[in-house]
Amino acid sequence: MKLSRRSFLRAAGVTGSAALGTASLARAGSADARGENESAMLVDTTLCAGCRGCEAACAEANALAPPSPELDVRKTRRDTGPEAFTVVNGFAGGGAHGEDRFAKRQCMHCIAPACASACPVRALDKQPGGPVIYRGERCMGCRYCMVACPFEIPKYQYDRLAPLVRKCTFCAQRQAEGKKPACAEVCPTGALMFGKRGSLLELAKGRVYRNPEKYAHRVYGEHEAGGTDWLYISDVPFETLAMPSVRDEPYPDKVQGALGAPPFVMTLWPPLLMGVYAFSKRRDEVARAAAGHTPGGGGGAGGGAPGSKDGKAGGRHA
Amino acid sequence: MAKPGAAMLSKGSWFREKILMGMDGRSYLRSLLTPFNLVVVAILAVGLPVIVHRFTAGLAATTRLSQVQPWGLWIGFDMMTGIVLAAGGFTISAAVHLFGMHEYRPIVRPAILTAFIGYLLAVFGLLTDLGKPWNIVMAIRYQGSASALFEVAWCVMMYTTVLLLEFLLPAFEWLGWRRAHETLMKSMLGLTVLSVVFSTMHQSALGSLFLIAPAKLHPLWYSPYIFIFFFVSAIAAGVSMLVVEGALSHRVFRHRITGAHADMDRLQLGLGKAGAIVLFAYFFLKLQGVAEGRHWDLLFTGWGAWFLVEIVGFVLVPSFLYGYGARHGKLGFVRAGAVMTVVGIVLNRLNVSIIAYNWNRPNHYVPSWMEIAVSLTLVTLGVVAFRWIANRMPILSEDPRFAAEEEPSGMQRPGSGRHFGLAAAGGAALVPVAMDAEQADLPIRGTARSR
Numbered sequence: 001m002k003l004s005r006r007s008f009l010r011a012a013g014v015t016g017s018a019a020l021g022t023a024s025l026a027r028a029g030s031a032d033a034r035g036e037n038e039s040a041m042l043v044d045t046t047l048c049a050g051c052r053g054c055e056a057a058c059a060e061a062n063a064l065a066p067p068s069p070e071l072d073v074r075k076t077r078r079d080t081g082p083e084a085f086t087v088v089n090g091f092a093g094g095g096a097h098g099e100d101r102f103a104k105r106q107c108m109h110c111i112a113p114a115c116a117s118a119c120p121v122r123a124l125d126k127q128p129g130g131p132v133i134y135r136g137e138r139c140m141g142c143r144y145c146m147v148a149c150p151f152e153i154p155k156y157q158y159d160r161l162a163p164l165v166r167k168c169t170f171c172a173q174r175q176a177e178g179k180k181p182a183c184a185e186v187c188p189t190g191a192l193m194f195g196k197r198g199s200l201l202e203l204a205k206g207r208v209y210r211n212p213e214k215y216a217h218r219v220y221g222e223h224e225a226g227g228t229d230w231l232y233i234s235d236v237p238f239e240t241l242a243m244p245s246v247r248d249e250p251y252p253d254k255v256q257g258a259l260g261a262p263p264f265v266m267t268l269w270p271p272l273l274m275g276v277y278a279f280s281k282r283r284d285e286v287a288r289a290a291a292g293h294t295p296g297g298g299g300g301a302g303g304g305a306p307g308s309k310d311g312k313a314g315g316r317h318a
Numbered sequence: 319m320a321k322p323g324a325a326m327l328s329k330g331s332w333f334r335e336k337i338l339m340g341m342d343g344r345s346y347l348r349s350l351l352t353p354f355n356l357v358v359v360a361i362l363a364v365g366l367p368v369i370v371h372r373f374t375a376g377l378a379a380t381t382r383l384s385q386v387q388p389w390g391l392w393i394g395f396d397m398m399t400g401i402v403l404a405a406g407g408f409t410i411s412a413a414v415h416l417f418g419m420h421e422y423r424p425i426v427r428p429a430i431l432t433a434f435i436g437y438l439l440a441v442f443g444l445l446t447d448l449g450k451p452w453n454i455v456m457a458i459r460y461q462g463s464a465s466a467l468f469e470v471a472w473c474v475m476m477y478t479t480v481l482l483l484e485f486l487l488p489a490f491e492w493l494g495w496r497r498a499h500e501t502l503m504k505s506m507l508g509l510t511v512l513s514v515v516f517s518t519m520h521q522s523a524l525g526s527l528f529l530i531a532p533a534k535l536h537p538l539w540y541s542p543y544i545f546i547f548f549f550v551s552a553i554a555a556g557v558s559m560l561v562v563e564g565a566l567s568h569r570v571f572r573h574r575i576t577g578a579h580a581d582m583d584r585l586q587l588g589l590g591k592a593g594a595i596v597l598f599a600y601f602f603l604k605l606q607g608v609a610e611g612r613h614w615d616l617l618f619t620g621w622g623a624w625f626l627v628e629i630v631g632f633v634l635v636p637s638f639l640y641g642y643g644a645r646h647g648k649l650g651f652v653r654a655g656a657v658m659t660v661v662g663i664v665l666n667r668l669n670v671s672i673i674a675y676n677w678n679r680p681n682h683y684v685p686s687w688m689e690i691a692v693s694l695t696l697v698t699l700g701v702v703a704f705r706w707i708a709n710r711m712p713i714l715s716e717d718p719r720f721a722a723e724e725e726p727s728g729m730q731r732p733g734s735g736r737h738f739g740l741a742a743a744g745g746a747a748l749v750p751v752a753m754d755a756e757q758a759d760l761p762i763r764g765t766a767r768s769r
Contacts, residue, residue: 081385114530120468121456138456141449143388144467148530155385156449158378163449251530255466258526258545262469262519269515273416277507280418 035111036198038130039175040229041184043104044207045241046214048191050074050090050102054183058086058106061171061182077242080105082157085168086183089242096214096235103241104183104192107132107153107168108221108228110250111197117252118148124165130197130229131170139165150225150246170229197229204233226250336492339709358698365695368688372446380688387676389447391685394671395693396443398524399664400436401474402548405556406563407433407481408510408517415510422585427488427713428567429560434481435700441474443696466526473520480513491717492710499720521552528670536674538616538625541607544670550603554596555663558636561589561656570705571714583649590644590652597637597659604629621677628669632662 032038052074055067065083067073074090086106094101113132116124123139126132141163145154157163171181179185184194193200201222208215220232224246234241328334338346372380383390406429413419414426445451454471462468483502490499525548528535541547564586608614616622636658643651676682708714 079385117464118462118467118530120462120465120471121453121460122462123456123460138453138460139450140453140456141451142447142467143449144465144527146385146388147527147534150531150533152386156383156388158381158383158449159376160449161374161376163377247532252464254532254542255464255526255529257542258522258529259464259466259469261522261545265518266515269518270511273412273511273514277416277418280416284418284420 032128033111034197035130035227035229036196036201038109038111038128038197038229039170040109040130040195040197040200040231041170041181042193042195042200042204043230043232044191044193044204045101045103045232045234046095047189048088048102048104049189050088050100051188052088053186053188054104054192055084055086055088057182057186058168059084061174062169074102080153080155080167082155082164082166085166091241094236094240101234101236101241103232103234103243106183106230107170108151108225108230109168109170110225111227111229112225112250112252114148114150114225114251115145115154117255118144120144124154127172129172129175131172131175132167133169133172134165134167136164141165148251150251151244197231200231204231208233223248226253336710358702361694361698365691365698368691369446369695371688372692377447377449380686380692382683382686382689384683386679387683389671389675390683391672391689391693392443392447394668395664396696397440397447398667398671400440400443400696401524402521402552402555402663402667403559403660404433404436404440405517405521405552406559407436407484407556408477408513409553409556410560411484411510412514415507416514421581422588424582424715425560425564425585427716428563428708429556430481430484431488431704431707431713432559432563434478434485435703437474437478437481439696439700441478443693446692466523466529469523470520470527473516473523477513477516477520480509480516484509484513488711488713488717491712491720496720517552518549522546522549524548525670528675531675534675535670536621536625536677537611537613538608538621539670539674541611543603543607543610547600547603547607550596550600551663551666554593554600554633554659557589557593557596558656558659558663561586561593561652562660564589565653565656567708567714571708586649586652587644587647590640590655593652593655593659594637594640594644597633597640601629601633601637604633621674624669624674628662628665632658632665636662 050071052067052071058064059066062085064085067084074088075092077089078084078087080087086104088102088104091101091103093099109130109132110126113124113126116122116126116132119125119139120142121138121140123135124132124145125135141156143154143156143165145165146152146156154165154167156165171179171183174181180194184192193203195203201219204219204222208217208219214235216234216237218233218238220234220238220243221228221230226249232238232241232243239245334340334342341349368380377383381390381392410422410426410429414422445454448454457468457471483505487499487502487506490496490502522545525545528540528544529542532540564582568582608617617626636655639651639655639658643649643653643655672683712720
């Protein structure tokens with residue numbers, strides 16, 4: 001599908017070849033369809049103490065408003081927002097043995113992100129290394145990314161006059177400098193582990209398999225939305241931690257069928273329509289002849305004026 | 319009025335003839351004092367300041383959009399509805415210029431003007447809704463070609479351009495620009511083909527937009543085939559708008575209509591037949607969507623009832639009204655069917671984009687009064703623009719001075735229904751087939767421009 005879509009664009013003369021060269025879509029051109037070499041994060045919720053140090057570090061690294069220092073905020077369910085790329089929600093007595101459990105929420109950095117596929121200007125874009133980044137300078141603010149994201153992560157600055165979409169960037173800048181994301185850097189308990197997706201997934205499964213009585217038999221993010229770079233393991237069902245239930249297939253795939261249609265419409269409609277037009281014109285001519293008009297005179301008072309819209313028919317009549 | 323514009327207003331001047339419709343300044347102003355215009359002024363007096371407020375205070379100050387409801391009335395109504403109700407433009411110009419149904423020629427121009435204005439309003443509504451509208455040009459530079467919205471954006475740009483060119487034809491007649499008019503005439507066929515191509519793509523792409531949100535849109539409305547539903551319903555909406563428009567403009571612009579429009583009632587009956595068939599097909603397509611998703615059980619829920627209101631009350635019922643009216647020559651039924659279809663398609667677009675979106679969430683979005691005011695203002699501006707143009711330019715009847723250049727119509731086309739069967743492969747073909755069948759039933763001699 002991808003190929004035909006590109007050739008559609010080329011055929012439409014919509015785009016230069018230079019732009020096409022860089023138009024690497026969600027998963028296009030990546031042999032790493034399962035994101036094994038993408039940078040990733042494993043969240044072991046059984047290790048999280050709910051200190052919210054990650055929230056503070058995130059705010060600092062991204063120049064956001066500092067989060068409230070009160071630990072009580074964990075008691076109410078919070079959502080990420082334009083000024084909070086990550087939040088830690090508490091679930092009192094949520095653990096397998098009645099312990100408190102915490103779940104950090106942020107962008108999941110899908111391998112095939114719905115938001116990036118939805119963005120008409122590729123302001124949201126998947127970097128080959130993993131992070132789904134945002135280029136605010138080209139964003140027009142259509143908010144289709146917010147419609148598309150199954151995790152409802154992109155948030156919008158409705159109160160600004162030049163608003164931006166806001167979400168976790170996986171500290172792409174820090175990663176480029178060889179550093180860990182800020183949240184992982186400060187996590188004191190090892191609940192956040194930064195690495196490559198392939199090895200983190202093995203590590204996660206290893207923990208689950210070796211402690212089957214402790215962990216829920218599932219790695220959240222392994223299959224969700226076709227796989228995400230953020231992976232979670234837990235000792236309780238993920239529903240308890242209010243993790244959204246999301247379908248397994250990559251979301252961009254849902255649109256591919258419909259988006260494959262334009263090349264066919266553009267190549268098939270014109271000849272089909274012109275064929276019908278030829279029919280109808282011929283029919284008119286026959287009818288005109290049958291009605292006793294001389295064909296050339298059918299044009300009426302116009303004399304030399306073309307008899308038909310395409311300006312050629314008149315010549316043919318004569 | 320005897321101020322700087324005195325020369326402009328002198329008798330016989332271009333301005334007076336073309337803009338003031340031959341009246342002097344004072345009587346023109348007096349002619350503006352109508353109840354209709356008072357309503358217009360009242361709406362604009364509220365709406366225009368709200369639009370200014372939107373751009374000076376932001377979206378949060380004017381809308382009830384939220385982090386979970388990124389699209390509201392301006393997308394759901396202005397964009398979705400503005401575009402679908404403009405479908406009459408490509409439907410009828412294809413029927414006349416490509417399928418050779420010359421008898422429908424008198425309604426091509428009003429349909430194209432409506433479509434053009436509809437698109438402009440949709441674009442304006444979109445600009446109001448976008449957070450950074452000035453960045454809309456970025457879609458040309460950075461192609462997010464995996465996005466349905468990218469397809470929508472391109473097709474809207476392309477088709478608005480095509481509509482502008484099609485609209486320029488009567489505008490050139492109005493201005494008396496013969497050369498430009500001739501050139502444009504020669505490209506009409508190509509423009510018509512383009513209008514069908516772009517409309518096919520982006521009427522359906524508006525539906526494709528929601529393919530990526532399977533969990534957010536109620537399963538009765540979500541379907542992998544939603545883009546086909548959108549396209550077929552656009553044709554139904556287009557045909558219905560032609561009927562509604564025809565009925566309205568017949569009443570409102572009586573003075574502008576010359577003998578050419580005597581057949582208007584007949585044309586509407588023909589459109590009624592087309593509407594009946596397209597709506598009937600659309601109804602079964604929608605049922606097929608339910609069957610394909612195995613959602614029959616959902617029909618017995620509250621949302622199911624609402625869904626049935628839409629597809630029975632506003633699709634099946636108008637289909638029968640159309641059919642009955644067309645068969646028995648009852649114009650009232652056809653017109654009622656048309657109004658119901660238009661309401662039904664608007665309802666469908668609102669259901670998909672607003673009402674059944676986030677259906678499983680508490681605190682459902684309800685538009686603010688300011689959002690409604692802006693939408694109402696845009697519609698009002700559209701009506702005013704249509705009136706202004708139709709009162710001046712040769713929209714409702716072609717300018718006789720240019721008629722010679724145009725195609726000789728008035729041809730009776732015997733037994734042509736069979737030919738159209740060949741073209742029935744595409745949805746667009748449904749309409750000409752139906753309208754042609756009508757011709758076979760009622761052998762109408764001559765057409766709009768028979769001499």
